[in-house]
Amino acid sequence: MEQKNNDQEVLLVKEKNEAKLKAVSGFDAKGQLKTEAPKQVNAGGFLKIDRHSNPLENFFTNFNRQYKNPTDFQFYKVPANLVEKTATVLEKMLKKPDTSSNKEMLEKHEVKPGDFSKEQTQEKRPNLIDENKVDWSQLEMLGVSKDFLKNTKNLEPMLNYQKSPGLIPITIKTDHLNIRTDARLAFRQDEKGDFKLAVHAVRNNPELDRPYFGVTLTDEDKQNLMKTGNAGRILHPQYKEGESTPVFLSIDKLTNELVAARADKIKIPDEIKGVKLDENQKKVLAEGRSIYVEGMTARSGKEFNAHLQIDADKRGIGFRFDNQQQQGQTQNEQKQVRIPNSLLGKELTEDQQQKLEKRETIYVAGMKDKKGEEFNAYIKVNDEKGKLDFYKWNPDKAQTKGAEVIPDNKSKTQVAVNSEGKTNEATKDVKEPLKKDQVNPSERQQTTKRNRAKSHSM
Structure with missing residues (x-):
């Protein structure tokens, strides 16, 4: 029996605005979540999770079906035989969740319903192209x-x-x-x-002065496109002579290409990130204009506010985080730097994009240099130069002013060789791309380098 308990785990849940953790026991007759105090005396009623199987699939399928805002709940998976002790420890950590040691431990135990259901969807949906x-x-x-x-x-x-x-x-x-x-x-x-x-x-700049399939962009169109990335109205280009098509027009933030999406193919949702839209808001969006929505919930569970507008490149709703009240006059300058959805092959999370919009520093791991090798770096918006800067250390904590803008120290040599074509004495005759964190040639690369040097000297 003791061995069986050691192989089982229990789900603890923390509801939004509550400090206490509770143990999950299942669902009631109305489909609502049933919980009990995480005391050993109540262990018989807890929902048990066998480490060697995966009953979470059915649980979170039902949970996501019943609750419109799953992010109002935080779930943690803990050993069944240590549920009471672990719950006490996690509750203390949740009072200071951003402390590095607390954050690491909380992430170790956390189970995210959104991530879980996303994996399910990806497994079941086949690709549309053979x-x-x-x-x-x-x-x-x-x-x-x-x-x-x-x-x-x-x-x-x-x-x-x-x-x-x-x-x-x-x-x-x-x-x-x-x-x-x-x-x-x-x-x-x-x-x-x-x-x-x-x-x-990639284009250096969007081509706004050239007519777009018979449509001449107005000064207001151009201003909107440069400011928000969207034209802000329905346009009617002629892809076939004599036939006009109503479209939304946006700028691809990565390439500066003008992108159109047919207006009749874009569906305006009734609800976005937990907030229901009224008829006027949906009408404004359908006309290509933007609305400001407060109290939306990100996947992380945090509430956020943003301007919403149809983004033709995304074929759906785009989010714009102006942070206008806090940044005042600097906002116009900051909008010149568009925040991408991904960097060098690494997709940015909503939280990372929001931090960049607020001019905060983020750390991104697993980006790809031009040779396809991974590297990591701290990233921050440079409004003065209108671009994103890559740092080897956190620039917000750096003590030295005027620091050189380069990847983190582990990736410095790799990116210099693979992406910028630079060499040093150790790497000057190495033709293969360096791997992640590599600063010197491998034994095989050194042998190739010596053989190449001998052949040149003959």
Whole structure:
């Protein structure tokens, strides 16, 4: 019996605005969550989780079905034989959840309903594009492999009629010249039903002075596009002569390309992040204008406010975090730096995007340099230069002024060699990309380097 208890766990739950943790015992007849005090005397009624199976699937399926705001609850999985003692410890930690040691322990035990249901959805939904109908040779001609797209989490969105979430380094080879640039890639169906590669290369600036399929952008359109990324109204371009199509028009924040989405294909939701929209708000959104919504709930459970507007590039609702009241006159300058959805192949969370909008520093792990190798860095908005800066240390805590803008110390050499083409004495004859945190050639690379040096000296 003791061994069985050691193999079982119990779910503890903390409801929003409550300090105490409770043990989950299941659902009542109305589908509401049933809980009990996390005392050993109540152990017989607790919902038990066998470590060697996965009953959480059914539990969270029912939970997400019953509760419109699952993020109002925080769940923690703890050993069944230590439930009372562990609950007491976690309650103390929850009073100061941002302390590094507390945060680490809380994350170790936490179970997030949103992440769990997201994984379920991804497992069950097949891709819309058949991989066998994709012309993969076009990718190879640009120096991009299928494995690279998969490893950088760009492949699945592309197989569902979306552009790659991140910028991908490509090489266009001609007889006398190799052109290297960054682009978002997508698959588009041809007349035969096969899927060809569409390349959306990075532009220096959006082309706002050139008519867009017969539509001349007004000064207000241009101002809106540069300020918010969206035109702010319905436009009627003519893709076919004599036929106008009502569309939303936005700027792709990663490439500066103008992107349109048919207005009749965009559905305005009744509810966004736990907040119900009234008819007037939905009407304003349908016209391409923005609304300000308060009290929305992020996946982390934190409430936030934002301007909402149709984003043609996302084919849905986009969020804009102005923070206008706090930043005053500096806001106009800060809007010049658009916050991307992803950086170098790494998708940014809503929380990370909000922090960048507020000019806070974030730490991003698992980005890819131009050779496809991972590196980590601290990132902060540079309003003066209108770009994002990468740091080897946290710039908010750095003691030295005028610090050089480079990746974190572990990735410094790797990025310099792989992305910037720089070398030092140790790496000058190494032709292969350095791996993550690598600062010196490997034994195999050193042997290759020595052999190359010998051949040159003969």
